[in-house]
Every structure is written in C-alpha cells, then in structure tokens.
Amino acid sequence: SNGVEDYLTDEIQELLSTLPREKSFDGSYLYQYQGFWYRSIYIAGMISAHRHFQARDSDTILITCPKSGTTWLKALTYATVHRSRYAIEHSPLLTTNPHELVPFIDHPAYYLKINQSPTTSIFGTHIPYSSLPHSVVDSNCRIVYMCRNPLDQFISHWHFMLKIAQDRKMEPLSLEEAFESVSNGIQGFGPFWEHVLGYWKASLDNPHKILFLKYEDVIENTLFYVKKLAEFLGCPFSDVEEKLGVIEEISKLCSFENMKDLEVNKTGRLLPDRGPKNSDFFRKGKVGDWTNYLTSAMSESLKILMDEKFSGSGLTF
Ligand code: A3P
Helix, strand or coil: CCCCHHHCCHHHHHHHCCCCEEECCCCCEEEEECCEEECHHHHHHHHHHHHHCCCCCCCEEEEECCCCCHHHHHHHHHHHHCCCCCCHHHCHHHCCCHHHHCCECCCHHHHHHHHHCCCCCEEEECCCHHHCCHHHHHCCCEEEEEECCHHHHHHHHHHHHHHHHHHCCCCCCCHHHHHHHHHCCCCCCCCHHHHHHHHHHHHHHCCCCEEEEEHHHHHHCHHHHHHHHHHHCCCCCCHHHHHHCHHHHHHHHCCHHHHHCCHHHHHCEEECCEEEEHHHHCCCCCCCHHHHCCCHHHHHHHHHHHHHHHCCCCCCC
16 A cells, blocks of 8 residues: 555544535535645645654745645755755756655655655645644744745646546536635635735744745746745855856756656656646746636636735735
C-alpha cells in the first residue's frame, strides 16, 4: 500500500459523517472542518500532520491557498536554499517535479516520503493558519505565504479541477456553479478570504516568522523577490553571487516557460496511477486570465465581495 488507499480509516469516516458537506468543483465532496472546506484526503492528512509532523527551527514551510503559485514558490525556494549544493545545470528541479522535492505535510502519500527523508527541510501545505500543527507556529521555523488575485485563483482552480474530473470520469460543476460556490466561500481550503487574511494578519504580527508574497508582484519583479526570499530565509546572496547572475539563473530555471517544457513536467505524475499529472500544474502562468472566462457581472460581483472581505485589512488585489 502507498498509504493513499488507506487514508479513510474508520476514525476519519466517522468524523466525515458528522461534518457539513458540499459539492467540490470536480463533482466530489468537500467537508467543512474547523471553519474551512476540504476534500476528505486533506482532512485525513491534516489530522495526521497534527499528530506526526514536528517542525524544526531550521525548517521552511511554504503555504498557499491552492492554485496561488505553490509549484513556483516551491521551485524558487528549493533552488535558492540549495544553490550551493547543486549548480543550476545539475539542479534536481530539472528532473523532478517541485512537489516531490518539497513534500506536502498534509497529504498522506507525501507524508510517507517525509519520514523516509530526514534531510528534507522545505515543506509545503495549504492548511489555514488557524489549523496549523502547533510546532509550525511555536517553533522558529519560517513560513512563506503566497497569495494570488482571487479571480485568477478561481479560474486556475476551476481548470485544474476540471482536469481531475475528466481523469476520474466524474461530473464537474459548470463555471457558473463553481462561481456560486466560491462566492459562498466553498472551495478546497476556502473561504479564500479567510485563508489569505489568516496569514496576512499573522505576517503583520510577526514579520520575521512569515513572509507574505503576492503572485502578481513576484511575476512583475522576480529578481527582487528572490533576493528578498533569500534574505528572509537567512541565506542572502553575496555580492559575488549577484555579479555572477545567480539570482537571474534561479529565476530563469524556475520560470513558467522553462519548467513547463521539462520532460518530467510534461509526462510525469506524482503518484504512479492516480492524482494529478505533473503537467496539470502548468497551465498558462499569466496574470489576468480571468478576463477570458468571467462575464462582467461575475467579475464585478466577485470584486465587490473581495473588497468587502478585505476592507480594513490593508490588503488589496
Ligand atoms: P494558471 O492556471 O493560471 O496557469 P499551484 O502551483 O498553486 O497549483 O498554482 C498553479 C498555477 O500557477 C497555474 O496558474 C500555473 O500555470 C501557475 N504556475 C505554475 N508554475 C509556474 C511558474 N513556474 N511560474 C509562474 N506560474 C506558474
């Protein structure tokens, strides 16, 4: 067993039977647990992470709401932190998907890999701030959070779930139905605004612990943010490295165009016979693709909702 089939233990089944549930974009179910919506596998994974994941002071945890740039943030951080161990032309990122190099702490399949690899120090998760394992909050480990424009995140998420539904021959929600769900806060790891605001507020309270990034800012000025990321993680680029163009090399290695065309990301899969394909994580990589999908009534209504939810926080999109 690879641990994925086993995740629905009696305990988890029993818990699920007590939770409110709603349709997910892919036609499966999301369950409301501790104020957020999850697929069952992530509830099992989160409970397992609460019990077993022990963050160390030297760890880095990369956190996102899904489809906000997780794969990219994992690549950038991995390349930056391990730059003296691997020259760019030998980077494991050239032959391995970022989700394999930077495992999720809350996914049963990848959790097994963590146990097998005590040297791993960079992890990923979508767990909301209020439900993080205690050791992540209480240790001196660092958190990097990346958020994305909610309209682009929605369109990216909808496409991703559509592919999953096709793969599993399920009946996905229409764009209109998915839009309705998101407007009610219902999407994996949603409500979106609760997820983002949790980390936004925590980053204001503790800026040395949590670096808060926006996908759009990093797209616009990648070099600046790679430098900032390295400083935040305690491994700043030296003057020599800067002169040699190491920051440019890392940003090029991790660029959408480069990553999407790598053999491993065109043909690979994280789990041998199920789950998303590596290629599903690379769609367009653009800012503002929502304009191609949302009617003006939809975009207006979502913008008004988000303005309302984020008002007074100091965070804008
Ligand atoms: P789109 O669907 O808008 O193209 P996540 O990694 O959190 O699952 O998010 C996936 C989104 O990030 C997708 O957005 C994907 O194309 C984009 N993405 C993946 N790799 C990227 C990269 N290296 N640079 C920029 N965007 C990237």
